[in-house]
Amino acid sequence: MTPFFFSLLLLQPAPVLAPPEPPCTIAEERLPDHLSGWRDAGGAPVTTLTPGRAGRVALEPIERVGFAAAPERAPAAGSRGAAIPVTVERAGRYLLALSGPAWIDLVVGTRRIASSAHGHGPRCSGIRKLVTFDLPAGRHLVQLSGSEEREVTVMLTPAAPRSERTQR
Numbered sequence: 001m002t003p004f005f006f007s008l009l010l011l012q013p014a015p016v017l018a019p020p021e022p023p024c025t026i027a028e029e030r031l032p033d034h035l036s037g038w039r040d041a042g043g044a045p046v047t048t049l050t051p052g053r054a055g056r057v058a059l060e061p062i063e064r065v066g067f068a069a070a071p072e073r074a075p076a077a078g079s080r081g082a083a084i085p086v087t088v089e090r091a092g093r094y095l096l097a098l099s100g101p102a103w104i105d106l107v108v109g110t111r112r113i114a115s116s117a118h119g120h121g122p123r124c125s126g127i128r129k130l131v132t133f134d135l136p137a138g139r140h141l142v143q144l145s146g147s148e149e150r151e152v153t154v155m156l157t158p159a160a161p162r163s164e165r166t167q168r
Contacts, residue, residue, distance in 0.1 A: 049086040049142060051094070054155035057082050059102070059147050069110045071145040073103045081145035086156055091137045093159040097121065098129040102147035106133050108140055132159055 049055060059080035067083055075081060081102065088094065093116065096104060106113045116134050121127020142154065 049084045049154060049156055051086060051088060051156050051158070054097075054153050056151050057084060057144065057154050058151050059144065059149055062145060065143075065145070067105075067107075067143050067145075068141050069105065069107045069112050069143070071103055071105050071143060072112055073146060075103065075146040079146045079148060080150065081143070081147060083144075084142045084154070085139060086142055087139050088135050088137055088156075090158075091135060094133050094135050094156055095159040096131045096133065096142065097127045097153075097155045097157070098131075098144070099126055099153035100128055100147060100149040102129075102144040102149070102152060104129070104131050105143040105145070106131075106135070106140055107143055108136065108138065113140075126153070 059082050062075045062077075062079050062081045065081045065083055067081075071081075096106065098104060104115075106115075113133055113135065115131045117132040119130045121130055142156065144152065144154070
């Protein structure tokens with residue numbers, strides 16, 4: 001190779017190496033709502049999830065949770081879950097965010113509603129799972145199952161219309 005070729009190599013910018021991503025350092029925030037797992041007519045007072053507000057949900061041993069419909073994915077013995085009522089005022093597309101690992105079923109009466117999309121939250125956001133549902137107005141039940149956690153944060157909120165979402 002000629003010295004001219006080597007001089008061209010020297011003029012090229014050095015490759016940029018991305019620095020390693022730092023670990024998440026977000027402090028655990030205690031939210032004001034503390035919901036307990038809902039049980040049907042047998043016992044504990046019913047607490048509800050308010051759309052647009054996040055709340056910590058205490059997960060109970062799966063054998064003690066009163067599900068309106070059997071979870072789509074059978075929970076492992078010894079896992080934990082909850083069933084939390086929520087009332088949706090307007091029919092539409094809703095996003096359910098969850099801070100920890102759990103199977104999510106959304107139930108109307110005794111019928112599970114199929115999700116329309118699912119994904120994960122942004123890195124370090126505290127959101128582990130995002131599931132989208134097309135919901136009719138009325139009372140629904142958020143059923144969580146198959147978790148190892150003792151509590152998780154959950155939030156149901158109207159999803160932004162497609163025109164408002166940023167395209168990637």
